[in-house]
Amino acid sequence: xxxxxxxxxxxxxxxxxxxxxxxxxxxxxxxxxxxxxxxxxxxxxxxxxxxxxxxxxxxxxxxxxxxxxxxxxxxxxxxxxxxxxxxxxxxxxxxxxxxxxxxxxxxxxxxxxxxxxxxxxxxxxxxxxxxxxxxxxxxxxxxxxxxxxxxxxxxxxxxxxxxxxxxxxxxxxxxxxxxxxxxxxxxxxxxxxxxxxxxxxxxxxxxxxxxxxxxxxxxxxxxxxxxxxxxxxxxxxxxxxxxxxxxxxxxxxxxxxxxxxxxxxxxxxxxxxxxxxxxxxxxxxxxxxxxxxxxxxxxxxxxxxxxxxxxxxxxxxxxxxxxxxxxxxxxxxxxxxxxxxxxxxxxxxxxxxxxxxxxxxxxxxxxxx
Amino acid sequence: xxxxxxxxxxxxxxxxxxxxxxxxxxxxxxxxxxxxxxxxxxxxxxxxxxxxxxxxxxxxxxxxxxxxxxxxxxxxxxxxxxxxxxxxxxxxxxxxxxxxxxxxxxxxxxxxxxxxxxxxxxxxxxxxxxxxxxxxxxxxxxxxxxxxxxxxxxxxxxxxxxxxxxxxxxxxxxxxxxxxxxxxxxxxxxxxxxxxxxxxxxxxxxxxxxxxxxxxxxxxxxxxxxxxxxxxxxxxxxxxxxxxxxxxxxxxxxxxxxxxxxxxxxxxxxxxxxxxxxxxxxxxxxxxxxxxxxxxxxxxxxxxxxxxxxxxxxxxxxxxxxxxxxxxxxxxxxxxxxxxxxxxxxxxxxxxxxxxxxxxxxxxxxxxx
Numbered sequence: 001x002x003x004x005x006x007x008x009x010x011x012x013x014x015x016x017x018x019x020x021x022x023x024x025x026x027x028x029x030x031x032x033x034x035x036x037x038x039x040x041x042x043x044x045x046x047x048x049x050x051x052x053x054x055x056x057x058x059x060x061x062x063x064x065x066x067x068x069x070x071x072x073x074x075x076x077x078x079x080x081x082x083x084x085x086x087x088x089x090x091x092x093x094x095x096x097x098x099x100x101x102x103x104x105x106x107x108x109x110x111x112x113x114x115x116x117x118x119x120x121x122x123x124x125x126x127x128x129x130x131x132x133x134x135x136x137x138x139x140x141x142x143x144x145x146x147x148x149x150x151x152x153x154x155x156x157x158x159x160x161x162x163x164x165x166x167x168x169x170x171x172x173x174x175x176x177x178x179x180x181x182x183x184x185x186x187x188x189x190x191x192x193x194x195x196x197x198x199x200x201x202x203x204x205x206x207x208x209x210x211x212x213x214x215x216x217x218x219x220x221x222x223x224x225x226x227x228x229x230x231x232x233x234x235x236x237x238x239x240x241x242x243x244x245x246x247x248x249x250x251x252x253x254x255x256x257x258x259x260x261x262x263x264x265x266x267x268x269x270x271x272x273x274x275x276x277x278x279x280x281x282x283x284x285x286x287x288x289x290x291x292x293x294x295x296x297x298x299x300x301x302x303x304x305x306x307x308x309x310x311x312x313x314x315x316x317x318x319x320x321x322x323x324x325x326x327x328x329x330x331x332x333x334x335x336x337x338x339x340x341x342x343x344x345x346x347x348x349x350x351x352x353x354x355x356x357x358x359x360x361x362x363x364x365x366x367x368x369x
Numbered sequence: 370x371x372x373x374x375x376x377x378x379x380x381x382x383x384x385x386x387x388x389x390x391x392x393x394x395x396x397x398x399x400x401x402x403x404x405x406x407x408x409x410x411x412x413x414x415x416x417x418x419x420x421x422x423x424x425x426x427x428x429x430x431x432x433x434x435x436x437x438x439x440x441x442x443x444x445x446x447x448x449x450x451x452x453x454x455x456x457x458x459x460x461x462x463x464x465x466x467x468x469x470x471x472x473x474x475x476x477x478x479x480x481x482x483x484x485x486x487x488x489x490x491x492x493x494x495x496x497x498x499x500x501x502x503x504x505x506x507x508x509x510x511x512x513x514x515x516x517x518x519x520x521x522x523x524x525x526x527x528x529x530x531x532x533x534x535x536x537x538x539x540x541x542x543x544x545x546x547x548x549x550x551x552x553x554x555x556x557x558x559x560x561x562x563x564x565x566x567x568x569x570x571x572x573x574x575x576x577x578x579x580x581x582x583x584x585x586x587x588x589x590x591x592x593x594x595x596x597x598x599x600x601x602x603x604x605x606x607x608x609x610x611x612x613x614x615x616x617x618x619x620x621x622x623x624x625x626x627x628x629x630x631x632x633x634x635x636x637x638x639x640x641x642x643x644x645x646x647x648x649x650x651x652x653x654x655x656x657x658x659x660x661x662x663x664x665x666x667x668x669x670x671x672x673x674x675x676x677x678x679x680x681x682x683x684x685x686x687x688x689x690x691x692x693x694x695x696x697x698x699x700x701x702x703x704x705x706x707x708x709x710x711x712x713x714x715x716x717x718x719x720x721x722x723x724x725x726x727x728x729x730x731x732x733x734x735x736x737x738x
Contacts, residue, residue, distance in 0.1 A: 029459050030466050031574035035690070036663065036683025056473075078720045086717040090398050095710035097399050103708065104425075104701045205400035206722040294405065311698070312681060314405025321404070328697040329680070332473045339472065341464035348455040351447045353575040 003151065003250070006158055006280075009257040013047030013285040017054075021046035024053070027342040031353060035336065037308060041288065042333040048259050048286055053337035057171035057261070060107035060327055061164050062098060062320040063251055064091060064175030065157065065244035067115030068135030070144060072180040076215045077204060081135075084179045085118040091177070091319075092126050098175060098319035105327045107173060109320075110164070114156050115178075115243030130156040132243050139184060139240045140218050143226070150238040153246035160247070161254025172255045172262045173290070173327065174269030175320025176244045180204075181268055182295055187219045187240035188271040189297040191228035192278055193304040200297035202267070205316070233278035241275070248272030253279065256286035263330060265323040266293035266316070270301035277305055288330055291315060291322030372520065372619070375527055375649075378626040382416030382654040386423075390415035393422070396711040400722060404705065406677060410657065411702040417628050417655055422706035426540035426630070429476035429696055430533050431467060431689040432620055433460060433544030434526065436484030436612035437504030439513060441549040445584045448548045448574060450504075454487040456546050460688075461495050467544060467688035474696045476542065478689075479533070483525050484547075484612030499525040501612050508553060508609045509587050512595070519607040522615035529616070530623025541624045541631045542659070542696065543638030544689025545613045549573075550637055551664055555588045556609035557640040558666040560597035561647055562673040569666035571636070574685070602647035610644070617641030622648065625655035632699060634692040635662035635685070639670035646674055657699055660684060660691030 021043040026032055033039065045054040066088055072081050090096040091111045094103075102109045112128040113120060117135035120127060132153045136144040145153070161172060182204035189200040201216040226239035237246050249272040255262035256276070264273055264287055276283045289307035292299055294316035302309060310326040343350035390412040395401055402408065414423040435457055441450050459465040460480045463472075471478045481497040482489060486504035489496060501522045505513035514522070530541060551573035558569040570585040595608035606615050618641040624631035625645070633642055633656055645652045658676035661668055663685035671678060679695040712719035 028466070029456070029464070030686055034574065034684065034686040035466065036685065038682055038684070078722045080718050080720075083718050083720075086715070087398070090710060090715045090717060093710065093715070095398070095708065095715060097397070097404065097705060097709050100704045100708035101701050104704050105697055205403065205720075208722075310680075310682065313407055313679065313698070315403065315407070316405065317399055317403040325698055325701060328474055329682070329694055332470050332694060335469045335473050336466060339464065339469035340466050341459060341462065346455070346459045346462070346464060348459060349449050349452050351449075351452075351574075353447050353577075 003154055003158060006253050006257040010280040010282045012282040013044065014050040017049065017051050018043050018047040020052035021337060024337055028340045029343055029346050029348045038333045042337055045261060045334050048261055050259060054334050055170060056334045056338060057331050059169045060171045060173060061169040062102050062107050062109045062173040062175045062324060063160055063164065064098065064109065064111045064177055064320055065114050065247040066111065067178045067243035068117035069178060069180040069184060069242055070136045070138035071140055071183050071218065073138055074140045074218055076183045076218060077180050077207060079179045079205060081117055081179050084177060085116050085120050087177050088113065088116065088120050092122060096319060097317060098321050098324065101321050101324035105324050107324060107327060112160055112247065114153055114247040132156065136242055139187065139222050143239045144184065144241060145238045147234060147238045150234050150241065150246050153243045154250035157247035157250025158254045161251045165258045165260055170260060172251060172260055173320050173323035174248050174251065174262065174265045176248065176268035176318050178242055178244050181242050181244060183215055183218060184240055184242040184245060185267045185271040186297045187222050188236060188245060188274060189301045190219060190223055191236045191240060192230050192274040193300055195300045197223060200300050202295040202297060230278065233275045237275055244268060245272045249275035252276040252287065253283055256280065256283035261288055261330065262286050263288045263290040263323040263326055265290055265320045266318045267295040267298040268318060270298040273305055274301050290326035293322060372523060372527060375622050375626040379649040379651045381651040382413065383419040386418065386420050387412045387416040389421035390706060393706055397709045398712055398715050398717045407702045411706055414630060414703050417630055419628060423703050424539060425703045425707060426700050428538045429540045429542060430538040431471050431476050431478045431542040431544045431693060432529055432533065433467065433478065433480045433546055433689055434483050434613035434616040435480060436547045437486035438547060438549040438553060438611055439505045439507035440509055440552050440587065442507055443509045443587055445552045445587060446549050446573060446576060450486055450548050453546060453548045454485050454489050457482065457485065457489050461491060465688060466686060467690050467693065470690050470693035474693050476693060476696060481529055481616065483522055483616040501525065505611055508556065508591050512608045513553065513610060514607045516603060516607045519603050519610065519615050522612045523619035526616035526619025527623045530620045534627045534629055539629060541620060541629055542689050542692040543617050543620065543631065543634045545617065545637035545687050547611055547613050550611050550613060552584055552587060553609055553611040553614060554636045554640040555666045556591050557605060557614060557643060558670045559588060559592055560605045560609060561599050561643040562669055564669045566592060569669050571664040571666060573664065599647065602644045606644055613637060614641045618644035621645040621656065622652055625649065625652035630657055631655050632657045632659040632692040632695055634659055634689045635687045636664040636667040637687060639667040642674055643670050659695035662691060
């Protein structure tokens with residue numbers, strides 16, 4: 001029911017706020033269009049906020065959802081499954097890469113166990129224990145989850161979004177950890193975009209050619225076995241997804257319902273974004289593509305969603321690391337609409353110049369101020 | 370003399386520190402190579418610092434050098450020359466885009482008048498008044514500066530670097546403002562890389578096709594007129610450069626001499642970087658390419674210097690805006706080598722996996738910890 005409420009609360013971006021942001025950009029003391037992709041980003045933030053200027057995010061949080069995967073048994077990665085739980089300890093100790101990045105950009109980190117297979121000690125009580133089950137079943141031999149489990153995991157992500165927003169967090173960054181989780185991510189991307197499994201299956205944390213071939217074959221066979229219906233995203237998740245992908249979809253839906261921007265990290269976040277958009281198309285207006293993961297499925301998903309990533313540095317770590325690097329860019333895009341003077345207010349002479357290749361007409365008029 | 374001292378102090382990156390950084394990366398709790406371009410960036414920072422881990426920059430500063438250009442009279446831009454001085458007032462008021470970006474990423478901004486044509490009021494005394502002359506001469510009719518003026522402007526930038534470092538700034542960001550200054554920048558890039566003028570001349574703040582054709586013809590004619598010798602970068606600067614380009618070259622040399630990283634912004638900073646590298650090739654080891662400006666000369670210069678930009682969002686504003694967006698990425702790259710646990714210390718099982726396409730050999734060994 002709560003999921004239904006959230007989906008019902010999701011509205012498209014506010015066209016008036018977007019128009020106001022575009023109009024304001026034209027009056028700021030800079031050549032028209034000179035901030036490139038940042039201008040459209042700030043327009044989207046205004047549309048999501050429903051006003052211009054949109055708020056500058058000051059309380060960012062990375063929500064790392066962690067789960068294990070039955071398909072690990074099929075040999076899709078050389079990493080032992082125990083590493084999932086070991087990395088949770090690393091996150092809680094503040095010594096993983098995402099902790100370093102989050103510290104750098106002023107973001108908090110929360111770690112949510114939505115489906116780890118092993119027992120996790122947490123003497124300091126930092127872990128958000130929301131385990132739906134101890135790892136999924138093997139998607140190569142049957143459904144990864146029941147439909148109820150998938151819905152429960154979506155509900156976990158949704159509840160986390162509401163709780164984080166309630167604590168004052170004003171931008172959510174997707175994070176994930178789960179040994180083998182790029183296999184279900186690839187399956188989700190293939191199922192929800194119609195892409196060829198070979199085009200969305202990547203090397204994840206680093207696998208050799210033989211393992212990559214096996215992984216792509218498993219994804220292809222899963223599509224044949226489960227016959228996923230892209231108009232039933234919960235069914236797709238249950239058949240082939242991971243608990244962290246389901247929870248991330250819920251987080252994104254929660255952000256969209258609350259009109260809080262969600263910065264997508266790598267292929268897990270992008271696959272979850274496809275699920276969220278399939279459930280509520282307007283949720284895409286709350287999404288910001290943080291970076292272009294080296295994992296090919298991420299690019300396929302972003303293209304399907306019509307999103308262009310902000311950072312493209314070949315990262316393939318997950319955890320929220322790419323989203324964290326994009327965060328200052330997102331904040332800067334919002335801040336421009338607050339802090340920058342207009343030509344009129346600053347007494348700067350204005351020229352209505354724009355490259356011909358950007359507007360298709362040759363016109364340069366000096367406007368007196 | 371001071372320039373000679375600075376050039377003499379510039380040493381190549383420390384190979385031992387770079388090897389130590391690479392070795393440390395291999396032991397950190399992440400798959401090998403999973404941070405993509407950030408790993409090599411952190412290695413370069415270690416090489417510059419002469420130790421691993423390199424310091425995490427905490428006191429960033431954007432140095433905006435401002436100048437006017439005699440070539441403005443040749444009709445290379447629709448913007449009136451007065452806008453240069455008006456934008457100085459905007460910087461000092463804290464209401465330009467660079468002020469917003471710098472505020473977002475925690476950087477200070479200093480504004481240095483190295484060659485504005487007009488009188489500038491500065492009631493609060495913030496402006497660094499280092500004017501060498503009130504704008505350059507028109508490079509399309511004669512040399513833009515004397516050799517002495519070019520050297521003096523280089524000395525201004527060098528002195529600013531030393532003063533900023535003396536105040537505790539540990540990373541320098543290049544900034545620039547000067548109506549018409551992409552014309553001398555294009556000329557510098559063409560002269561110092563051998564590129565065709567048409568391939569390095571861009572639309573700057575936004576010019577129409579006719580103005581672009583005139584601008585490229587002016588750059589091409591200047592190369593014929595001045596016959597710049599790329600082995601004499603001061604002579605190239607004097608013939609066709611701007612005072613802010615000269616000062617930026619000095620800033621970069623100063624950073625390199627002090628082993629402080631310099632984040633390059635747009636085409637002005639990139640053109641200045643070519644000058645600096647022509648004077649002292651090892652200065653390139655201090656440079657970080659902040660972003661890929663939409664101005665084509667910037668990309669040509671970066672390729673010549675062997676640098677890959679961190680951010681690529683189609684910005685074409687200057688002021689240091691692209692460098693500011695890259696700053697958190699640079700800091701994050703250094704911080705990884707400080708904050709992240711090793712497999713051994715964190716008790717995480719290590720797998721020596723790396724994609725075949727990254728190392729050309731298939732090998733995956735589980736290493737017990």
